[in-house]
Amino acid sequence: MTNDRVYASIITIGDELLIGQTIDTNSAWMAQELNKLGIWVKRRVAVGDLWDEIWNALDEESKQSQVILITGGLGPTADDITKPLLNEYFGGKLVIDEAALRNVKDIFEKYIKRQMLDVNLKQAEVPDVCTVIQNKRGTAPGMWFEKDGKVFISMPGVPNEMKGMMSDFVLPRLPQIFSLPAVVHRTLLTAGIGESYIADRIKDFETNLPEHIKLAYLPNFGMVRLRLTATGKNETEITAEVDNLFLNLQSQLQDVMVINEDKTLEEAIGLMLAKHNKTVATAESCTGGYISHLITSVPGSSKYFKGGIVSYHNTVKENILCVDADTLDNHGAVSAETVFEMAVAAKELIKTDFAIAVSGVMGPDGGTDEKPVGTVWVAVAAKSGTITKKFQTRYGRHQNIEVTAIHALNLLRQTIITELENNFSDNNK
């Protein structure tokens, strides 16, 4: 339809967003996917289930953007008014869509196994002026409207259903309608250095970037993700250009770089362990299973993660991890000595190459003068020995758990690098 930059607005509908009971995770995912296609999200707007608010948002955002993505407001209850509103906005008539009806019936038979209600049947109704987007993961169909060169796409707010419709229908169709630029991203992850220090180190690099290549800083708890994005007409050309700059960036940040791909810390660790055929175990006190959860959230982690012990109570540290009662008495559960014994025991008990152990005070209670809330000891046991490290975090309980997990995983990562480098000649014997 146009050769200029294509902009998108995301409108999320639902009182649950405005009363704060739902965190909007959809928009971030949608923005990422649109970005990959070369569509730029200009604005995201959340409005309640109110006729005028939704109507105005459609008017407003279609002045700013060519693609208007709408999520939510399609549930079976009375406060969901989006479908009749869209029907009126685009001047249509509500009709039953046969494929959507079969889908609703099918889901009730296979999964819900209850009598269908009238409101469920009504979900198969759609305005006759839209292209129906079938929902393979739920009962509410999506709707695709076109008006004055703009595309309006309405989808359910359930993340899984929205993602299915985007992947199967919306994302393949948008490039057929709009002439989109080539976009190339290169991402690297750093750990242990703040955003402003990185910015200071690569000041010259950043200043000299050409207009069509942007650098984004994406910080998160002691880790910073850096993303180069090149936009242009010729994909081959901009790929070569951004790859060249990316090599330069990597060489400037080599000492703090975790991985030169758009991966998480736990994915980076998984790749290293899988590559070298090594395994890991966990012994967690204060993080209560969060570290093993992060490791196992990666598909295929069963190749390198064997298991873990959540030794929340000291009796579990003593009875299963065989931490010495004297160690606990003399040094306490939050000590170098305790995490040392925990890590060694987990590695032996679960028979792995590496083991992580953590013990700390996550708050809000449990702090003392000597060991205030946020005191954390981490240990990593490996073939070459066991190292311990103390950290101090300074957040609320949830974030303390998160930060502790990142610290522990980063210590594991550094140990794996040292170990595999040190043992390199061993491995080749």
Next chain:
Amino acid sequence: MTNDRVYASIITIGDELLIGQTIDTNSAWMAQELNKLGIWVKRRVAVGDLWDEIWNALDEESKQSQVILITGGLGPTADDITKPLLNEYFGGKLVIDEAALRNVKDIFEKYIKRQMLDVNLKQAEVPDVCTVIQNKRGTAPGMWFEKDGKVFISMPGVPNEMKGMMSDFVLPRLPQIFSLPAVVHRTLLTAGIGESYIADRIKDFETNLPEHIKLAYLPNFGMVRLRLTATGKNETEITAEVDNLFLNLQSQLQDVMVINEDKTLEEAIGLMLAKHNKTVATAESCTGGYISHLITSVPGSSKYFKGGIVSYHNTVKENILCVDADTLDNHGAVSAETVFEMAVAAKELIKTDFAIAVSGVMGPDGGTDEKPVGTVWVAVAAKSGTITKKFQTRYGRHQNIEVTAIHALNLLRQTIITELENNFSDNNK
């Protein structure tokens, strides 16, 4: 300033929100806190780090709302333009705030322990037309502006820093400026029944609600939270009214109600266990520690959670949980027999009153014809015996893990209720 309903708009600033690398968790928290005060969030808008976009959002939202909360755009890097923009918008002059400067220096000395950069010092600059909100958890101060009867509050995007400023300064101050209505919320959590079935059951109740009392449905993976919100001038009156309706609602949903407070499933379980002085352990395969993470995310959970085994690999099931090799051979890791043995072993090994065990296929790989992705077995061991239950989930890996945890925790909850009721006479002996 006014006696009408007070509306708020939340503006979040930052390219990271529009390229989808950051999920906005701030807005939900802010909306909840504002709601408690009787301030209604009308719109939430996310814009990039662009001068005109931010300026227009300030213009637009101040037409709609009396309170405009702004987060983000206050970082030390060059793309953060919010502070100079606000300075110009409100016609001020940037000056060093001495208290903010001391705070920046303090944080660098105590935590960061690196040489300060010029950009860090610049964080202590503020427009001379604002009231400075000191940041106890970070380096960027917040700013409070008033103009034409509207209040504009700019805060950092870091959740922890924003929350500190809101709690210490913004939330106590807003009721001093605006005349706010009394607002009373009552929340209950249900499990095991869909939104549309609840709506159908309480149709009459909902239809007969007075205009000033609203009912919200907040569904999440097989659980639905129901919230009654009453607004009015006389707090005593509306409290009595909403309490009365809430009792009615509870009696209609008693069979599916988890708890009659605004708590999570894991908090509800924690309250029951703590009250009866009982303890729980976990034995997790497919959820990889997520269940113990949920349980231990509740402050004070060490009172009733002793520990868990993450038996990801079968050797851990055999060696630590002593699952019979024949059981694994004959029935497989994902079977009633295996989770039964896991739960019993965890309960004995960790010496608790209850134990949960789970084993399943979370995907994307590992499914077979007989046990496709999404097949899950759950067991709960208790004094009265051990029950097992099969579930089928149908999402992606992350959501399958989440749904499995909820199913398992709900089975534990039901078991605790049965057990404690059955043993009631025992306890009183």
